[in-house]
Amino acid sequence: MTPASELVTFEQPLTEKVRTFLRLEFLFAQHQHHRADGTPFGARATLHALLDILVVISRSDLKNEILKELTDQHAHLTRLASKPGVDPALLKGVLAEITQAVNGMQQLATQFANSLLRGNDFLTTVLSRASIPGGTCAFDLPIYHHWLSRPESQNRADLDAWFADLRPFEQAINLYLKLLRNSVPAQQAVARGGIYIQTPQAPCVLLRVTVPVDARVYPEISAGKHRFTVRFMSAGDVNARSHQAATDVPFQIQCCAL
Known part of the structure; x- marks a missing residue:
């Protein structure tokens, strides 16, 4: 068996x-990665990642979607408590995690991301300017250049405040x-001549x-409603065009759903 690493x-x-x-x-x-970098470029990367998050969240009602998913999962796991073979300590820990996450989400305003973006001129x-190559350099955004020139502690305080919600x-x-990833165990499979086709026997929302x-x-990976195809490509020299693997490829597969 190949080590996980x-x-x-x-x-x-x-x-x-x-x-x-x-x-x-x-x-x-x-x-999180860029947040550990205390340089002005680290602050830039942290802020741009934060803005990307706010844009994604502001585009739809994700708050209610994730709340529904976690609430449904809490109810499902609670029903498992009386079944034999269930580790009560492990189940209790997972339920506590879900409860904490649900409580945190319920305290948020539904459109908090939109409100933050609309209400903060900076x-x-x-x-x-962030989508323009080099569009946030000093001569384009002097206010940004000024913000980056302040003491690191002040910028960290701003970044933490914007990220709080x-x-x-x-x-x-x-x-x-x-x-979701732990919902099913991995299954061993082989792609004959680099190709694997499967018709899932149950609903699947994430293929691993x-x-x-x-x-x-x-x-x-090409996935449709009734079947999916995995075609393995060679990954040799990235400067050359990839080709489908000609040999059998052993791999693990998970069709995850909650």
Whole structure:
């Protein structure tokens, strides 16, 4: 068995909701990474990740969507408590996590992201230039240049204040995706000649494909309502065009749903 550290997992969302949740998970991780950098470029990267999060959240009613998912999952897991083979301590811990996440989300205003973007001229100004290559350099945005020149502690205080309402969202998104990924065990499979086709026997909202790093392949996943296809491509020289793997590729697969 290949050690976990030598495996790489590729994920394919099969619904728009899960696609959005995965984007937010990525942006939250990006924000956390750059938040540890105390330089002006670290502050820039942190703020731009924060703005991306606010834009994604402001586009739809994600608050109610994630609340519904977690509330339904809490009810489902509560029903499992009386069944044999269930670890009561583990179940209690998961239910407590869900309760904490739900309580945090319920305290947020539904359109808090829109309100923050509309009500803060500084954030709106930076956001309007952020999509332009080099559009937030000093001569374009002198107010941004001034903000970045202040003591790090002052900028950190601003960044923390702007991110405060996003912390419950981060916790809820990460918890939902953890539950989703752990909803089914990984199954061993083989892509004959680099191709694998499966008709799922149950609803699936997230497809996960795990391969050894040293296999030097990556999957191209095409998923429809009734079946999905995994085609493994060679991952040798990134400066050359990839081709479908000609050999059999052993891998692990998960069809996740809650």
